[in-house]
Amino acid sequence: MAARGLSAALGWEGARKHLLLVLVAPALLLACGGERQVAIQFAAQVRGEPLRCDASYEKIGASKTTLQLLDFKAYVRGVALVRENGEKYPLVLEQDGHWQRETVVMRKGRRHRETVAMLDFEDGAGTCNTGSPETHTEVVGLVPDFDDYTGVEFTLGVPPELNHKNVEWVEPPLNVPSMWWSLTNGYRFLRLDVRAGGNRPYVFHLRADGCTGTPDIGVNCSAENQGTIFLKGFVPGQSRIVFDLAALFAQTDFEHSGDGMTDPVAGCLSSADDPECASLLPQVGLGSGPITPGRADAFIRVE
Template identity: 90%
Template sequence: MAALGRGWAVLVMPALLLACGGERQVSIQFAAQVRGEPLRCDATYEKIGASGTTLQLLDFKAYVRSVALVRENGDRYPLLLEQDGRWQRETVVMRKGRRYRETIAMLDFEDGTGTCNTGSPEIRTEVVGLVPDFDDYTGVEFTLGVPPELNHKNVEWVEPPLNVPSMWWSLTNGYRFLRLDVRAGGNRPYVFHLRADGCTGTPDIGVNCSAENQSTLFLKGFVPGQSRVVFDVAALFAQTDFESSADGMTDPVAGCLSSADDPECASLLPQVGLGRGPIAPGGADAFIRVE
């Protein structure tokens, strides 16, 4: 029923706009931070994680889909996205024999300077679209991820914003929904890649995954034009011991690649709404919250 409700809400949005007597354009602002400071490619951050390690940014991008505003009474209104041909778009997918409209946008927090030397100068920190012109929006909702029907297409044949090679993970024939690459302690790469797990198959014959690893996040206290969604890297890594990560044998990669048996994912996945843990999105000290 949840999927049916979501699809219906998107399909009737034009009628809702007419019924309520107007619409307005909103910009959902996102920001990357470290303890209240902007996350920059030309900065070094001290005393991060359980090991009190220095940290530098290498790359930070994310896909968000099904972005919606939520009124005080709980009614949810998906954004009709501005079709800009690069950062965000609307598409139609087939799901259980029915057509659904899906929206997807890409966020890019690195500007190609400093330690982000494999990136590009362009950044994107907003999702822009139309909603009914109500004045009592008090929450925002979105999913970190790519619609499953689009997650395993050949990256060479897709439209923006899915045509970004650095967000493609060839081992699972799918996308990284969130890619955060850092350098810890001066020279040790450490990654957090949110993606589907346990995937078999290929795009031409079909891919099946045991865990899609996508969760819908609802954040209270969001007022359009006044609030923004913050990704706080210091909060994400608060329990991470960078000094002991990746022993090269049982855990060959320093970081979390969204595998259920990766010990380094235990403190990271709950902060994007997956797994179990004491910290969840939306809290005052959470990785993803409203400010």
């Protein structure tokens, strides 16, 4: 039953309590069997150095170009820890009212618990002067208290049922205008903007592609482009998930990107026919390529 139908059947207060119960129930179940709070740490780097807004990084990509950061944010959903035997336990997210939340969506007539959190690696300093000073580099939640977690899984994306809502009417962390892409009426799941070779902007925006419709009547996309990442060797409290820009751009020729004709934009906007996406999308769990998530030389890996 959709939220409007649920409200009609139970009354607004009854519907609110019903949805709250659905959200709280997983935490209660965890508490009955013993749980612990974990903070999944993320970090942005360039060859082992912290990615900063007030620094330059040399000899990046096939063109050995100097890069500076302009913006780097990402949405992750469905964060889960994986035990040695393969059992998977999604985090019951802490409801902080700003960076992460759980919600209930209707899928094929049934209620599903979905989680989404935003990571923000830019601090508004230096070349990131259009951003904000706030950063956020962790996802916090409850999991059963096992001592044999050896992996982590998450999806770079926004739950499809929430991806095409009007950004002005949604709750945090989806109320960030800079993560909204008006041409597809949906979110950028990952937004990475850099300055290449001094003054030239270069972008990697992970988003749905081939979208038609509007939030009012519904949006359909030919490619959702939400990659699920599974990383082995992750130990809660000891490991962290690294995004390494040098690895991401290892094959990128910044000097010859975006010619204005066959390749109108310098970067990758997740379009299937964009030649610059071929080396970038496999590194976020989409398609296939020479470097995939989890390898020691990958964009996304465990450290």
